[in-house]
Amino acid sequence: MSDAHQALGLEYRRRVQALSEPMRVVVVNQSGGLYGIERMLLALLPALQDRGVRVTFLALCRAEDEGGALGRLLRERGIPVHFVPISRFVGLAPLRRMVATLRACDPQVIHVHGYKAATAIGLARLFWRRPVLATVHSESVSSTDMRAAMLAETTFCKRFERVIAVSQGVARDLEQRGIPSDRLAIIQNGIVDRFAPCAADLLSARDPTRIVVVGRLVAVKRFAAAIQSVAALVRQGRRCTLQIVGDGPLRPELERLVKELGVSDQVRFAGFVDDVTPFLAEASIFAMPSATEGAPIALIEAMAAGCAIVASRVGGIPDIVRDEVDGLLIEPAHEGDLPRALERLLVDESLRHRLAASARRRFLEEFEVQRMTARYLEAYTAMGAGDA
Incomplete structure (x- = not known):
């Protein structure tokens, strides 16, 4: 047998072995x-x-x-x-x-x-x-x-x-x-899908005033906008609380903003946690007012958890959340968009439930x-x- 035939035989046996x-x-x-x-x-x-x-x-x-x-x-x-x-x-x-x-x-x-x-x-x-x-x-x-x-x-x-x-x-x-x-x-x-036991009830057993944001405390996440929106809503007489889950270099600055705006009773910092599941399972509304995003895992987790979602129309977010179907999309450059969207969800229970149910279904169909x-x-x- 020629060297060429031997080489072909060895290559064939290697490929067969690789397949097995x-x-x-x-x-x-x-x-x-x-x-x-x-x-x-x-x-x-x-x-x-x-x-x-x-x-x-x-x-x-x-x-x-x-x-x-x-x-x-x-x-x-x-x-x-x-x-x-x-x-x-x-x-x-x-x-x-x-x-x-x-x-x-x-x-x-x-x-x-x-x-x-x-x-x-x-x-x-x-x-x-x-x-x-x-x-x-x-x-x-x-x-x-x-x-x-x-x-x-x-x-x-x-x-x-x-x-x-x-x-x-x-x-x-x-x-x-x-x-x-x-x-x-x-x-x-x-x-x-870690949320199956808690997602079926959607928002019915949750505090309808609780909003949660998740992520590293950096400027691009625009958590200051979330704090300012909650402060504006509180001044208007709306009952709401904001849970900030995550840590990062802007935490001292954000904590000062909370004190300056007088919403220390409404805004809580959870710090960094390994598992965000309990926070999402207890929240009625999830907000992501970021200036830019790819395909954020925190957003997908919020969909799986059955939260009503407000998120920026940037990056890959519109590929994940359909506006007025699975959540409300806002323009981060428009200062009034975030508080208005949050207010809609706070006052309209049927809208919260409809968006949350659709987000949960979309997660199961596309993002499991x-x-x-x-x-x-x-x-x-x-x-x-x-x-x-």
Whole structure:
């Protein structure tokens, strides 16, 4: 038998063996805490494992750091986890450790989330190559203070085999950044339905005056607008309370605003929590007045929880919530939109219930974790995972 025929025979046997073995995927992320991307990965990775994928998580941080929480939780759920800390500028030593870890895992596909992971894996491919799928969770406009980071992410995403946008808005942004359309697809985020026992009652057993916002306390989330709206409603004689779930650099400033506006009895800061489920289950209204968003997990969680929603008409939010059907969409630039929308929901019980019920149905149809998982499995297969 010629060398060429022997090589073809070996290649055939390798492909047959690959088809009979579980798909091997390494998911990479550098986390700063349990926020939207992390909650999405907490849903996706166990679901992939349940589908027979041999999935491993590579955390680009130390296990004991705040960002290590995601890796620690995944490890508790039976997902193999490796921690390889990298700094803002990826040095040669951590790069070598990352490449060694990837070689040991021998993935057929590397799946990256976030610009830091995209940059790190893009550099690692200079030494060791595997097909890469990158999920981009936000538009570049949300990172105007990180132009160098966005440039690096764009440069490497142009070279990756597949790029996934979490919304139409993110997809348009990626096309404008030069990502080839034939390598670009949209997969909407999904979560595990943890709300089934509490969502069926919708709002009937909840405090109709309770509003909740969830997220990192940064300017783009516009939580100051939520506080000002509640203060305006209170001055008009409306009964309402605001629960702010999350932490961040603007907390002292927001706490001062609450005192200045005289609404300390109506506004409460819960701080950062690992699980927002109880807060959403108790709230009647969920507000997201953000200046920009990708496909926010907190919004999807609010839909699953059966909250009546007020959200900005920005980024991927209109892909998720249909105005006057699943929630009320507002223009963040129009100061009066948010208090007017909140007032509509506070005074109109039938509207609250109708929007909440529709949001819950839409979640089950479009944003439950199994739908997202199936789409990612299709993407891995389309990349030729069995051929790696």
